[in-house]
Amino acid sequence: MSQTGKGRVLLSVTGYDPKRxxxxxxxxxxxxxxxxxxxxxxxxYAVVWKQKPNVLSALPNLRAVFSVGAGVDHLFADPGLPDxxxxxxxxxxxxxxxxxxxxxxxxxHHRQGIQYRAxxxxxIWDEPYQPPAGDISVGIMxxxxxxxxxxxxxxxxxxxxxxxxxxxxxxxxxxxxxxRDGLPGFLAATDILVVLLPLTHDTRGIVxxxxxxxxxxxxxLGGAVLINAGRGKLQRETDxxxxxxxxxxxxxSLDVFEQEPLPETSPLWTHPNVFVTPHAAAxxxxxxxxxxMLAQMDAHERGEPLTNLVNRxxxx
Amino acid sequence: MSQTGKGRVLLSVTGYDPKRxxxxxxxxxxxxxxxxxxxxxxxxYAVVWKQKPNVLSALPNLRAVFSVGAGVDHLFADPGLPDxxxxxxxxxxxxxxxxxxxxxxxxxHHRQGIQYRAxxxxxIWDEPYQPPAGDISVGIMxxxxxxxxxxxxxxxxxxxxxxxxxxxxxxxxxxxxxxRDGLPGFLAATDILVVLLPLTHDTRGIVxxxxxxxxxxxxxLGGAVLINAGRGKLQRETDxxxxxxxxxxxxxSLDVFEQEPLPETSPLWTHPNVFVTPHAAAxxxxxxxxxxMLAQMDAHERGEPLTNLVNRxxxx
Numbered sequence: 001m002s003q004t005g006k007g008r009v010l011l012s013v014t015g016y017d018p019k020r021x022x023x024x025x026x027x028x029x030x031x032x033x034x035x036x037x038x039x040x041x042x043x044x045y046a047v048v049w050k051q052k053p054n055v056l057s058a059l060p061n062l063r064a065v066f067s068v069g070a071g072v073d074h075l076f077a078d079p080g081l082p083d084x085x086x087x088x089x090x091x092x093x094x095x096x097x098x099x100x101x102x103x104x105x106x107x108x109h110h111r112q113g114i115q116y117r118a119x120x121x122x123x124i125w126d127e128p129y130q131p132p133a134g135d136i137s138v139g140i141m142x143x144x145x146x147x148x149x150x151x152x153x154x155x156x157x158x159x160x161x162x163x164x165x166x167x168x169x170x171x172x173x174x175x176x177x178x179x180r181d182g183l184p185g186f187l188a189a190t191d192i193l194v195v196l197l198p199l200t201h202d203t204r205g206i207v208x209x210x211x212x213x214x215x216x217x218x219x220x221l222g223g224a225v226l227i228n229a230g231r232g233k234l235q236r237e238t239d240x241x242x243x244x245x246x247x248x249x250x251x252x253s254l255d256v257f258e259q260e261p262l263p264e265t266s267p268l269w270t271h272p273n274v275f276v277t278p279h280a281a282a283x284x285x286x287x288x289x290x291x292x293m294l295a296q297m298d299a300h301e302r303g304e305p306l307t308n309l310v311n312r313x314x315x316x
Numbered sequence: 317m318s319q320t321g322k323g324r325v326l327l328s329v330t331g332y333d334p335k336r337x338x339x340x341x342x343x344x345x346x347x348x349x350x351x352x353x354x355x356x357x358x359x360x361y362a363v364v365w366k367q368k369p370n371v372l373s374a375l376p377n378l379r380a381v382f383s384v385g386a387g388v389d390h391l392f393a394d395p396g397l398p399d400x401x402x403x404x405x406x407x408x409x410x411x412x413x414x415x416x417x418x419x420x421x422x423x424x425h426h427r428q429g430i431q432y433r434a435x436x437x438x439x440i441w442d443e444p445y446q447p448p449a450g451d452i453s454v455g456i457m458x459x460x461x462x463x464x465x466x467x468x469x470x471x472x473x474x475x476x477x478x479x480x481x482x483x484x485x486x487x488x489x490x491x492x493x494x495x496r497d498g499l500p501g502f503l504a505a506t507d508i509l510v511v512l513l514p515l516t517h518d519t520r521g522i523v524x525x526x527x528x529x530x531x532x533x534x535x536x537l538g539g540a541v542l543i544n545a546g547r548g549k550l551q552r553e554t555d556x557x558x559x560x561x562x563x564x565x566x567x568x569s570l571d572v573f574e575q576e577p578l579p580e581t582s583p584l585w586t587h588p589n590v591f592v593t594p595h596a597a598a599x600x601x602x603x604x605x606x607x608x609m610l611a612q613m614d615a616h617e618r619g620e621p622l623t624n625l626v627n628r629x630x631x632x
Contacts, residue, residue: 158416
């Protein structure tokens with residue numbers, strides 16, 4: 001151990017270059033980049049994204065794992081994930097990006113951006129009926145930190161907001177449903193569905209044809225809208241395309257996909273009523289995410305409790 | 317006079333069918349549709365949109381004029397406009413639509429909607445740098461009721477907000493400039509310019525090449541953005557196109573135009589970095605605007621002061 005006796009940090013990331021994370025974590029702690037550090041007893045913390053299996057379980061003194069993204073499903077893919085606290089990243093920066101993306105996509109569908117862009121191509125000067133926000137219900141599946149932040153701005157803009165959560169979780173001004181029993185009521189009252197759920201055994205594939213066909217289709221927008229900024233594997237893309245073709249869905253915005261990058265062969269790329277972004281709703285910017293991680297490590301070493309912990313039995 | 321002695325209302329509208337206005341005003345008052353009612357001494361109020369010249373001046377007992385739109389420049393085109401109070405329409409509905417339009421367009425430019433739509437056409441999976449909202453300054457010219465409402469939501473989303481007004485008009489959280497002397501400082505600190513000014517002698521053509529070239533071009537968005545939801549005659553469209561071609565402007569959203577409907581020959585229709593809507597930012601919906609008009613007429617007859625009056629010397 002160096003840096004005045006602070007526990008070392010293992011950085012275990014696959015899929016992208018962790019250079020900035022390494023630099024920023026190194027400003028305050030000794031950082032070891034995997035595959036270095038195997039079985040190192042001085043490592044107390046691991047900062048991970050899709051870590052290689054069984055690397056963490058081999059560390060004898062690991063005290064906590066930090067995920068570099070808001071979702072933690074990537075962590076549970078490791079069969080040797082040790083039984084230590086898992087800290088979810090919560091940063092104002094990440095919340096702001098996600099809230100912004102949700103409000104942007106809701107407004108673009110609500111204000112008929114797809115229709116206006118098509119009219120512009122045809123040089124058509126025509127004003128379709130514009131419902132007021134109060135006549136539109138935005139339903140958010142997953143009312144955690146990010147969902148609640150988006151709900152706040154949508155309420156402020158005058159939308160009706162519905163929320164659906166696994167267990168009861170009320171929010172002022174929001175009509176709330178919970179559990180599988182609450183799902184039909186939530187969907188039947190929702191015009192624009194926003195999916196922000198974590199990916200767990202319970203939620204995998206939840207956005208399927210059966211769910212989509214329960215959304216309110218006879219509404220002031222002329223159809224239901226889907227926005228998914230959660231995880232790609234929450235959705236069944238063939239079902240989304242079928243719902244679009246059958247008129248169950250009017251328009252869709254997707255930031256996440258069953259397979260990423262979205263394959264060139266996917267019909268989602270070219271569908272006129274689908275808007276695609278490349279998993280860009282909320283970027284994990286290390287400059288904003290590393291400081292709260294370092295602060296949590298310091299607090300932990302002072303004997304204070306870790307915060308924003310993942311509920312392992314729920315899987316998120 | 318009928319309807320329990322209430323003053324009659326002249327409805328004087330050109331350019332569209334005032335049927336719904338007539339029906340809704342008639343629920344509480346005797347309404348006369350121009351060209352009926354000429355010189356009628358029982359008419360106390362006029363509800364107008366681009367009224368024919370010298371109709372109002374011939375009414376011997378006119379007490380107040382109500383504009384059916386937020387802008388009142390159409391009224392002043394009448395050389396015989398009598399010297400009675402002019403009431404501007406202020407309705408929560410109108411404010412909400414305009415606030416929504418502004419936030420929608422700011423977010424679409426900020427979140428790089430034009431680039432993402434182009435990438436989708438090319439099936440390109442690529443995430444350009446996304447600046448946080450706090451690194452972007454939205455500058456609002458015209459901080460009246462509508463501008464302040466938009467500023468509130470933009471602040472809530474984390475943007476820096478600048479305001480420019482004719483006379484000093486501070487707002488908490490907003491960096492404010494005023495007058496011609498304040499314009500250079502305001503423009504130099506603005507990345508996304510939102511124009512919500514009234515059209516007056518002072519503001520006609522204000523959005524010209526000289527003004528646009530003072531916007532902050534070296535910014536986190538990679539260029540300055542213009543959004544005009546005020547009046548078309550505030551802008552010089554040849555100057556906007558020149559600023560786009562020279563890279564002074566990155567992107568533009570226009571809801572209003574020098575000539576409306578926008579002529580088919582206008583290059584704005586086909587410019588890849590211009591988004592066109594047909595003067596649809598905030599619809600004057602009679603169902604929402606008539607009740608506050610009727611309430612003001614009632615209050616006036618009870619001897620209470622009229623509110624939301626136009627400042628005639630300022631022209632708005």
